[in-house]
Amino acid sequence: MQISDRLIDDLVLTAFKTSIENEEIGDSNSKKSSYFVSQLAELFSDQFDKNALVQTTDRNGKKSSGEWLLDIVIVSKDEIRTSYKNRKSDIVKKIHWAIESEFSTSLNEFSKDFSKLLHIRSEAYLYVAGINQISEVTRNEYINAQTELAVDLVSEQGIDKPFYLAFVPTPGKTYEHSSLWNSGYEQLSNWVKVVNLSSFVTKCT
Numbered sequence: 605m606q607i608s609d610r611l612i613d614d615l616v617l618t619a620f621k622t623s624i625e626n627e628e629i630g631d632s633n634s635k636k637s638s639y640f641v642s643q644l645a646e647l648f649s650d651q652f653d654k655n656a657l658v659q660t661t662d663r664n665g666k667k668s669s670g671e672w673l674l675d676i677v678i679v680s681k682d683e684i685r686t687s688y689k690n691r692k693s694d695i696v697k698k699i700h701w702a703i704e705s706e707f708s709t710s711l712n713e714f715s716k717d718f719s720k721l722l723h724i725r726s727e728a729y730l731y732v733a734g735i736n737q738i739s740e741v742t743r744n745e746y747i748n749a750q751t752e753l754a755v756d757l758v759s760e761q762g763i764d765k766p767f768y769l770a771f772v773p774t775p776g777k778t779y780e781h782s783s784l785w786n787s788g789y790e791q792l793s794n795w796v797k798v799v800n801l802s803s804f805v806t807k808c809t
Contacts, residue, residue, distance in 0.1 A: 605652060605700060605727060607766050612730065613798040615651060616770045619644040620796055624775075624785045628663045633783055635665035636775035637707050644703070644732070645676040654678045654700050672696075674720055676703035702726035707734030707774040709746070721767075722757060728766040734774030735795060736784055747771050747797060755804040767801040 623629075623640040642661040649656035657672040657679060678701035681694040702724045706717040714733065721729050733750060737743035754769050773792045775785045785792070 607728060609798065609800050611651070612768050612770075612800075613796075615647045616644065616730075616732070616772065616798055617793065617796050619647055620772055621789050621793070624789045624792065626663055629665050631783070632665060633775040633777065635661065636783070636785060637705070638667060639663070639665065640772070640775075641675050641705055644705075645678075648676065648678050648701055648703070652678060652700060655681055657696075673724065674702055674704045676701070676705075678703070699724065699726040701728050701730060703730045703732070705732035707732075707772075707776060709734055709736055709774070714750070718754065718757065722761045722763070726765065728768075729763070730768045730770060732770045732772055734776070735771045736774045736776060743795065747799075751799050751801070751804075755801055758801055759805050763805070765802070767805065769799045769801055771795070771797045771799075 619640055622643045623636060626639060629635050629639050638659065638661040642658060645656040645658035645660070648654075655678070657670055657677040658675065659671040660668045662668075677696075677699055679696045680698045680700065682697045683692055684695045685692040702721055704717045704721050706713045708714075718731055721731055731754070735743055735746060737746050750771075751769060758767050773784050773795045775783050777783060
């Protein structure tokens with residue numbers, strides 16, 4: 605599986621662009637975040653030519669079931685059979701990407717969702733964290749602090765696989781009581797940042 609920092613950055617940015625420019629989704633911030641996850645899953649599935657297990661959300665915000673373990677799991681499947689009534693089914697044989705997201709900047713929410721990745725066996729990992737700090741200085745302080753925390757947590761678990769942390773503007777409301785995404789892609793695209801934690805983790809172990 606070929607992975608590069610540039611590739612992951614492009615996939616996250618493309619998912620964000622497609623999501624923020626979808627005017628059919630309406631004003632629901634929950635539907636906006638779900639649509640982003642759905643788009644991200646589709647991009648990863650196409651890029652790595654694997655199955656995506658995810659709750660899909662169409663352009664109008666209609667959701668369909670499909671989530672398994674995490675927000676997104678990119679997997680390979682095999683067919684299994686049993687002699688009992690000649691039954692057959694598909695089973696997940698390998699997880700290629702374990703992906704979790706949380707647009708809230710709450711440390712409690714981060715803890716609940718990031719911990720899932722720490723205990724999943726996968727070839728690669730991605731955690732998408734929301735950012736809503738209007739000031740660039742404050743935003744960078746948050747990104748740096750979360751990155752340091754994530755590096756420590758991944759190091760403690762001894763995870764030696766590619767592990768990315770992506771920061772994406774949350775669709776949630778700002779102090780002006782409107783969705784941050786109303787600012788538009790051009791203004792918010794430079795907020796998106798993808799950090800390869802693996803390089804930091806290697807130095808710490």
